[in-house]
Amino acid sequence: MLRIKELDSGYGDITVLKNISLNVDEGEIVSIVGANGSGKTTLLNTISGILSPKKGEIWVEDQRIDNLPPHKITELGIVQVPEGRRIFPLMTVYENLMIGASLPRAKAKAKQNLEYVFDLLPRLAERQNQIGRTMSGGEQQMLAIGRALMAEPRLLMLDEPSMGLSPLLVSTVFEVIAKIVEQKITVLIVEQNVKKALGLSKRGYVLENGFISMEGSSDQLLNNPHIKKAYLGM
Amino acid sequence: MGFLSVVANGLSMGAIYGLIALGLTLIFGIMRIINFAQGALLMLSMMVSYWLWAATGINPYILVIIVGPIMFAVGYICERCLIKPVLDEQKDVREPVAVLLLTAALAIVLENAALMVFGADYVMAKTSFSTSTIALGPVTVSAARFYGLIIALLAAGIFYLFLHRTQVGCNIRATGQDRNAAALMGIDVPKTYAIAFGIGTALLSVAAVVLIPFYYVHPSVGAVFMTKAFIVVVLGGLGSIPGAVLGGVIIGLIESIGAQYMAATLTAMLVYLVFLLVLFVKPTGIFGSPYDW
Ligand SMILES: Nc1ncnc2c1ncn2[C@@H]1O[C@H](COP(=O)(O)OP(=O)(O)OP(=O)(O)O)[C@@H](O)[C@H]1O
Ligand SMILES: [Mg+2]
Numbered sequence: 117m118l119r120i121k122e123l124d125s126g127y128g129d130i131t132v133l134k135n136i137s138l139n140v141d142e143g144e145i146v147s148i149v150g151a152n153g154s155g156k157t158t159l160l161n162t163i164s165g166i167l168s169p170k171k172g173e174i175w176v177e178d179q180r181i182d183n184l185p186p187h188k189i190t191e192l193g194i195v196q197v198p199e200g201r202r203i204f205p206l207m208t209v210y211e212n213l214m215i216g217a218s219l220p221r222a223k224a225k226a227k228q229n230l231e232y233v234f235d236l237l238p239r240l241a242e243r244q245n246q247i248g249r250t251m252s253g254g255e256q257q258m259l260a261i262g263r264a265l266m267a268e269p270r271l272l273m274l275d276e277p278s279m280g281l282s283p284l285l286v287s288t289v290f291e292v293i294a295k296i297v298e299q300k301i302t303v304l305i306v307e308q309n310v311k312k313a314l315g316l317s318k319r320g321y322v323l324e325n326g327f328i329s330m331e332g333s334s335d336q337l338l339n340n341p342h343i344k345k346a347y348l349g350m
Numbered sequence: 351m352g353f354l355s356v357v358a359n360g361l362s363m364g365a366i367y368g369l370i371a372l373g374l375t376l377i378f379g380i381m382r383i384i385n386f387a388q389g390a391l392l393m394l395s396m397m398v399s400y401w402l403w404a405a406t407g408i409n410p411y412i413l414v415i416i417v418g419p420i421m422f423a424v425g426y427i428c429e430r431c432l433i434k435p436v437l438d439e440q441k442d443v444r445e446p447v448a449v450l451l452l453t454a455a456l457a458i459v460l461e462n463a464a465l466m467v468f469g470a471d472y473v474m475a476k477t478s479f480s481t482s483t484i485a486l487g488p489v490t491v492s493a494a495r496f497y498g499l500i501i502a503l504l505a506a507g508i509f510y511l512f513l514h515r516t517q518v519g520c521n522i523r524a525t526g527q528d529r530n531a532a533a534l535m536g537i538d539v540p541k542t543y544a545i546a547f548g549i550g551t552a553l554l555s556v557a558a559v560v561l562i563p564f565y566y567v568h569p570s571v572g573a574v575f576m577t578k579a580f581i582v583v584v585l586g587g588l589g590s591i592p593g594a595v596l597g598g599v600i601i602g603l604i605e606s607i608g609a610q611y612m613a614a615t616l617t618a619m620l621v622y623l624v625f626l627l628v629l630f631v632k633p634t635g636i637f638g639s640p641y642d643w
Contacts, residue, residue, distance in 0.1 A: 164534055165533075166533065185540075187537055190533075191536055195534070196534050198530070204523070204532075207523065215520060215521070215524045215532070218536060222536070
C-alpha cells in the first residue's frame with residue numbers, strides 16, 4: 117500500500133536520506149531499524165508531508181502523495197505517532213483523543229473508535245480528564261498511540277515507541293502494537309530497539325547514514341552477523 | 351464621582367483593554383507572531399462601526415453582527431495574502447521577525463489610508479446612552495461604559511467556550527500547542543492560522559462597537575490601545591486568555607483610580623511602573639505558564 121521510489125530528503129541544503137526505496141504491503145508489519153541520526157525520523161516526516169522530498173516519489177496505492185500537505189496525507193489514512201509522543205500538553209486525555217478524531221471521516225466513527233481505544237488502553241479511560249503533560253512517559257506514549265488510532269489509520273507509522281521507557285513498559289507497548297495489527301491495520305515501525313522491532317515484524321529495513329544498507333525478513337536480519345554485532349551487542 | 355464609580359469605570363475600560371488584548375494573545379499563542387497591526391485594525395473596526403452607525407442609526411451594539419464578519423474577513427484575507435507568504439519563507443524560524451515588520455507596516459498603511467478616506471476628524475457615535483448614567487445601588491456609572499463592561503465580559507466568555515467546546519476552537523488550541531502534531535492529526539495548519547487571525551481581528555469589532563458611543567474615533571486611535579493591549583498581554587502572560595482579561599482589568603483600574611489622585615501623565619507612568627514591577631517579580635506575567643489556554 118505504501119511505495120517509496122528513489123527518495124532523497126533532508127533539511128535545507130543538507131540531504132539526509134539518499135536513494136531510499138521501500139514498500140509496505142496491506143496488512144503487513146514492517147520495521148525500519150537504525151542508529152541515532154541515521155534518518156529514521158526524517159523518513160517518517162517525509163512520508164507524512166512535514167518535509168518535502170528533494171527527489172523521488174511516494175505512492176499510497178495509486179495516488180502519489182509526495183507533494184500533498186500533511187493533513188491531506190492523514191486524510192488518506194497514513195497516520196504517524198511522532199517521536200517523543202508530541203501529545204498536546206495542555207489538553208486533557210479526552211481532548212487529545214478527540215483531536216485525533218477531528219477529520220470528518222474519523223469523526224463519524226469517533227464513538228466506536230473511542231470504545232476500542234479505551235478497551236485497548238484502559239489507562240486512558242481512567243485518566244480521561246487528566247492534563248496531557250502531567251501524564252507519565254509511558255502513559256503519554258499510550259495516549260499518542262490512542263490519538264493516532266482515533267484518526268482511523270490504514271497505515272500506522274510509529275517513530276521509536278520504546279524511547280525512554282523501562283523494559284517492562286517497552287514490552288507493554290509492543291503488546292499493544294501487536295493487538296493493533298490484529299485489527300487489519302498496516303504498521304510501519306521505526307526503532308532503535310532492533311530486537312523488539314524485528315521480533316514483532318515479518319520484514320525489515322536497516323537504515324545507515326541515510327541509506328538502506330540491508331533489507332529482508334526479520335529472521336534473516338536478526339541472524340545477520342553485522343546486525344548482531346552492530347545493533348544487538350552480540 | 352464616588353470611589354465605587356471610579357472603580358466601575360476602571361473595570362469597564364479594563365475589560366475593553368482585555369478584549370483587545372485577547373486578539374493579540376490568541377494570534378501570538380497560535381502563530382508566535384506579535385500583531386503590531388492590532389491597534390490599527392481596532393481603528394478600522396471603529397471607523398467601519400461609526401460609519402455604519404452614522405449611515406443607518408442602528409444601535410452600535412447590534413452592528414457587531416455586521417462588523418464582526420467584516421473584520422473576520424479582513425483578518426482572514428490579511429493572513430492569507432500578506433502574512434502567509436512571508437511565514438512560508440521563514441518556515442524554519444521559530445519567531446519570525448519579518449512578519450513582525452510586516453504587521454507594523456500594515457499598521458502604518460491602515461492609519462494613513464484612514465486619514466485619506468475619513469480625514470483627521472474626531473467622531474463619536476452620540477447615542478441616547480452616550481451621556482446617560484445608571485444607578486446600581488450606591489454606584490453611579492456611565493451607561494455606555496456599563497454596557498461595554500457587560501458586553502466585553504460576555505464576548506470573552508463566548509470566546510473561551512468557542513475555544514474549548516467547538517471543533518474549530520480545539521483545532522486552534524491544538525495547533526498552538528504543537529503545530530506539527532496537529533498537522534499529523536489531520537488539521538490544516540495554514541487554514542487554522544488564517545482562522546485564528548480572523549477571529550483575533552473579529553474580536554476587535556466587539557471592542558469597537560462598545561467604544562464608539564463614548565470614545566472618540568480618529569485615525570491614530572489605534573496606537574493608544576495598541577500600547578495598552580501590549581502591556582496587558584505581557585502583564586497577564588503572553589498567550590493566556592484569563593491573563594489578558596485580568597491584565598486588562600488591572601490596567602483599567604490603575605488608570606481610573608490613579609486619575610483621581612494625580613495628573614493624567616503621572617497615571618500613565620504608574621501603569622508602566624506596575625508593569626515593570628510585575629515583570630520583576632514574575633517575568634512570565636501573572637498567568638505565567640506560557641501559551642496556557
Ligand atoms: N531540523 C533539522 N535540521 C537540520 N538537520 C536535521 C534536522 N533534524 C534532523 N537533522 C539531521 O538529520 C539527520 C537524521 O536525523 P533523524 O532525526 O532523522 O535521525 P533518527 O534516525 O530519527 O535519529 P534518532 O534515533 O536519534 O531519533 C541527523 O544528522 C540530524 O542532525
Ligand atoms: Mg528519530
